[in-house]
Each structure stands twice: as C-alpha cells, then as structure tokens.
Amino acid sequence: MLLTMFLLGLLYVVFVAVLVSAGIGTGLMLLIVGGMVLAQLFFSDKLALRAMGAREVTPQEAPGLHAMIDRLCIQADLPKPKIAVADSEMPNAFAVGRSPKNATVCATTGIMRTLEPHELEGVMAHELAHVKNRDVLVMTIASFFASVAAMITQNAFFFGMFGGGGDDEDSGPGFIVVLLVSVLVYAISFVLMMALSRYREFGADRGAALVTGRPSALASALMKISGQMQRVPTQDLRAAGQMNAFFIVPASVKKTAATIFSTHPPMEARIERLQRLEAQLQGTAV
C-alpha cells in the first residue's frame, strides 16, 4: 500500500521534471488540469448520482434504509450522509462525496430486493467505510497524474502544432519525447491507481466488518451480488461501465480481465479475507 503510493508520488515528480525540461506550456496545462480535478472533486458526486438516475429519499420514503444507516453512523462515528436510491434492477451500491459531510450513499432498488437486511447492512457499512476513509478524495487526487498524462496524449497534436510554430527542426524531438513520456506515465499510473483502488476495497470491507460485527453477512452479500451480476442484461452493464470505481462490485465480472487492470480485488480474495475476520472474531483464528 505504502509502496504503491510512494511509486505514484515518484512518478509524478519524474513526470513534472520531464515536462519542465521539455519546456512546453506547463503552467497553463497544469492550471487547466488542476481546474478539471477540482471540478471533479466538487461536481462528480452530482454527476454520478444523475448518471445512475438516483434520487435522494426521505426517512418517510425509505424508513428501513434510513434507520439502518442511522445506526451504522452511530457505530462508525460519522455524521449522517444523504441517502439516495437508484431505480435499477442491477444489485449495487455506491458512495460519492469528497468528505464525510458531503457524502451521499446510494443503493439500487435491485440490491434492496435481492439482499437480506443483514447483508444489505454489510453493503451499506462498506459504502460508509469508503466515506470514512475518504476514498473518493484519495482516488480523485491519485487520478490527477493520470488525467494530466491523458490530456497531453489526447492533445498531443494540438501541443505539437504550437510547439512547432514553423520551426520544425528544433521542436520535433522534444514533442515526441513528451508524448512518449505521457503515454508511459498514463499507463503506469493507471495500473497503480487500480492497485490503490483494490487496497481501498479491502480496507472498506474490513471497515464494514468492524462496524457491523458480522463479516460473514458481507461475504454472503458479495456472493449473492456477484452471482446476480452475471444475469443482468448487458446493456445495463455497459451503461454503468463509467461508474465502476464507486461500486461495491464492478458491473462486469469477466474472468478474462487481468486482475492488474481491475478496480476491485477478485471476489474470492475479498470473501477469504472476510472469513479470516470472522475467524478472528470467533476466536478460532490460528
């Protein structure tokens, strides 16, 4: 975990150094990308909720969900987040918001129908653990480096034209170097980000087990959801592809996808860790 974050930081330093040495409009570019990251921090929650068709619910509309989250918040020592429900058959849940005070947790109607109360409680505790661990903030900051690189790669032609400025012979090599480095930075930071995200999923699973005291309930929920995920229509899955980083279970569970590119750890690993927690709780761990 620490190593991953260290590598991310190192990557950033090297990247900036190369950019500066290449001497293109670094200041302007960082300003734009910084602005985009800030916008992401402040508006991504509303965008995500809208993309999922989620709407905030009052305690009268969803008394059970509210009461469940009230109790979990007391246990987790969190202020109450906004609670939203998305009208979707896909059994899933997610949390958005840059800080505990601005958080919204969302469950789909599908997950509320599919899971038993204790399993749902485990899932909501997992989302609250994301809120408590400030995972949205951490992942947004971590994605900064990838955003910078992606932007350069996408705008390479644009930058190339300006860098060229009629003096083709001098600027040519510099531009290609920046482009190559950007591609490399993007590829590496992407893999590291995925690794970071997986660590934080394990962290949220552990947090949920601590708050509910029932690791097995979450394990059972994960098994149920992952079994269910493969049966929902593909179109729904594709539409939800953008949202994967915030979901409790990624929308597509293709076995073929290499684990290194996955935002979530494999289900078996998560369930195994939860079972280990249960063993510790029962005092039977070796």
Added chain:
Amino acid sequence: MGFLDALLGGGKKLKAPAPDRLFAMVTAQVALEAEIGLKHRNAAGIVFQPLSTGDFKTIVADTVELLRSAAADTGTTVDSADDEFGYRWLVLRDSDFEDLVTALNLVSAELQGGGYGDRLLACVFAFEEAGQPVYFIYNFKRGAYYPFVPVGDKQRGTERELRLKAQVASELPIEPELERWFPLWEIPL
C-alpha cells in the same frame, strides 16, 4: 481517525466509547422534571450490537443475571428484546430514576470490561410531556446526549427538540452537531 489511518484506508478498530457521562442524567432529570415538567416514564434502555460469539453471549447473559439478582434490592426489572435491525435492547424499568442509571451503567461497564465497549450504540431515557413521548438518547461514541421527539409517521418534532436543547444545555452535555442527532424509531420504551 488519524491522517495515517485515512491514508492507509481505515483503522484497525472501531472508536471506543467516550468517557462515561451517563450519571449526568441523574441531576439533569431533577431539573427536567422541576423546571420543564418532563416526567420520566420509569423506563430506560440500552441498545447494542449483539455479536454472535460465545464469549459475547456469555457476557450478556451474565450481565442480565447480575441485574436480575440485584432486582431484589433495587426493584429494577429487565427485559431483553431484539429489534428488526438485529440490535439488542435491554429495557429496564424502575420508579427510582437513579437505580435506572446505575443499572445502565452496570451493563455498559460489563460490556466494556469484556472488551466489547465498541459494540455499545446508545442509552435511551424515556420521558413524557402531556402524554407525548420525549426521549433523550446518549451516544456512547460521542459521550453526548440529544433529544428525540417522534411525532406521527417517522416525523420528528424538531422545534421541540431544539427548544429542549436550549433548556437543558447547562445540565447535560448535548451533541453539538445536529447531523449526529440520529433518530431511533420504534423505541421499545
């Protein structure tokens, strides 16, 4: 939660209970009755998450046994009930308010002594005002109280709650953040 905990994706333990301020309710109750006219309903409850481990079950059973054997002196009765969210309520009834608080304190001390203090959710004190229930909820993690006035279908008498806050703030440590005034619906008191 410390910075490093946030960085590393969460601490290893739940927050332990704050220093106990349960007995602040004993003096506050006198003021509540004399100055505001809130009558206590001879009942209080403590609610916690029951863990499904043998150790935990033994501690709870022993605690209930202890309370029942003390009942000969104090007259405090104890009932146990599980609510629909899987939390366990121990409901204590006694016309002597101080005995109620002592009994609540015994339960919380037994659970904390067994290393399960982090499973304690809240204590609830039941009062009434002109036949309407008024509750004070003690949040163990925060070591603070807040009023809870349910009216009708999952609605809260927020105005009355805020007024109560102003009225008892000098007697009771009141939770300062309103977004932590969590309701507990269907309190069995």
